[in-house]
Amino acid sequence: MMALLKRDLAIATRSGGAAMLGVLFFLAVVAVIPFGIGPDLNLLARIGPAILWIGALLASLLGLDRLFQADREDGSLDLLLMQDWLALVATVFVKCLAHWLATGLPLVLAAPLLGLLMNMSALSTGAVMLTLLAGTPAISFIGAVGAAIAVALPRGGLLVSILILPLAIPVLIFGVSASYAAVTDPDPFWPPFMILSAIALFFAALGPVAAAAALKGASD
């Protein structure tokens, strides 16, 4: 399984890999907001966490459809599927983990830079980073299910996004509300953050199982 993690990370970071694509898209989305909104610093600071979260969500969706499709096209998926059920679930889990390390973690690391663009305070930026750290893995695990369902479709990218968006909405809601709660005084930070973490753990357990079932069913 370590071999699989290493291989997927190597592919993501080589030329044509998805790792930088997500971050660049994130940068592009967030960087144009101040130009569109205008130089109202208070407004920017207020909507900053939400914009960062929306940007991160969209950037995570980008490239999710390739999660299994790339393996299917070169035949690797057949060999990955030739395992017993538990090993297959573990394989999907590791692939999600590699996907998150390659595309989700860079978003978390890029967040402080974009926080500056949005005139966010250090505390606010820290809260967004922490919630992204807890929330983006959930998007990878949810996305694996969509990617597995659409694996046989030639242009499944948009379908994957539409399939998983409803499931990703709670992640967005609790991620943003926890980020706001960190800087708005009477609101408590921990309850929404705990729910966000619970959602992430829930999908980390359920996502690989569902995705493995979808892959088994889709094999032709």
Add this chain to the structure above:
Amino acid sequence: MQATATKLKGRRGDSVLFEDVSFTLTRGEALVVTGPNGAGKSTLLRVLAGLLAADSGRFTLAGDDGAELPVAEFTHYLGHRNAMKRELRVSENLAFWQRFQAPESGRGLSIDAAIDAVELGGVAHLPFGYLSAGQQRRIALARLLVAHRPLWLLDEPTAALDKRSDQLFADLVRAHLAEGGMAIAATHQPLGLDAVRSLELSGRHRAASASAESWS
């Protein structure tokens, strides 16, 4: 070790491709599946590999002591596609599959020995995508050597190979059989293997609901 197929029936959509396919292979034996395009050779191999569910019948592997073994873990499947990443070096591709498909016994050639065995010494450091189609196919064959598994399922193994490599491939399969392995290959071309059994799929399809018909 013994591989047994009992009355396998497979179909694509509504048409039954094959029915009543039964055979037994023991150590050192090979089976060549022939038949016209669309006769169901690939479907049969995918059913044997467990990638497709058979309509009825079953395929089992039994160890020397008679205990049933999980087919997927004792079988190498080489499909139409090579299961290699274009971005990664040849050696990285092979090292990955070696670690991923490592058998319990830990047997198998080293990466370099496997590349030498397919006569491509010196390409280990190249990205897989740089190789020609025939070279890529030979590296895909090398994957079967780096992790030892007793049963090889080969779907058009010699596609894109030149005459010389055809011979090389036949030698590799012969060596595998001599070590007590088994092989089932679907191919149009004569593989240059002697003493192999053959199974011909007729390619006459029928609707799944039509009356039964003999396929032997």
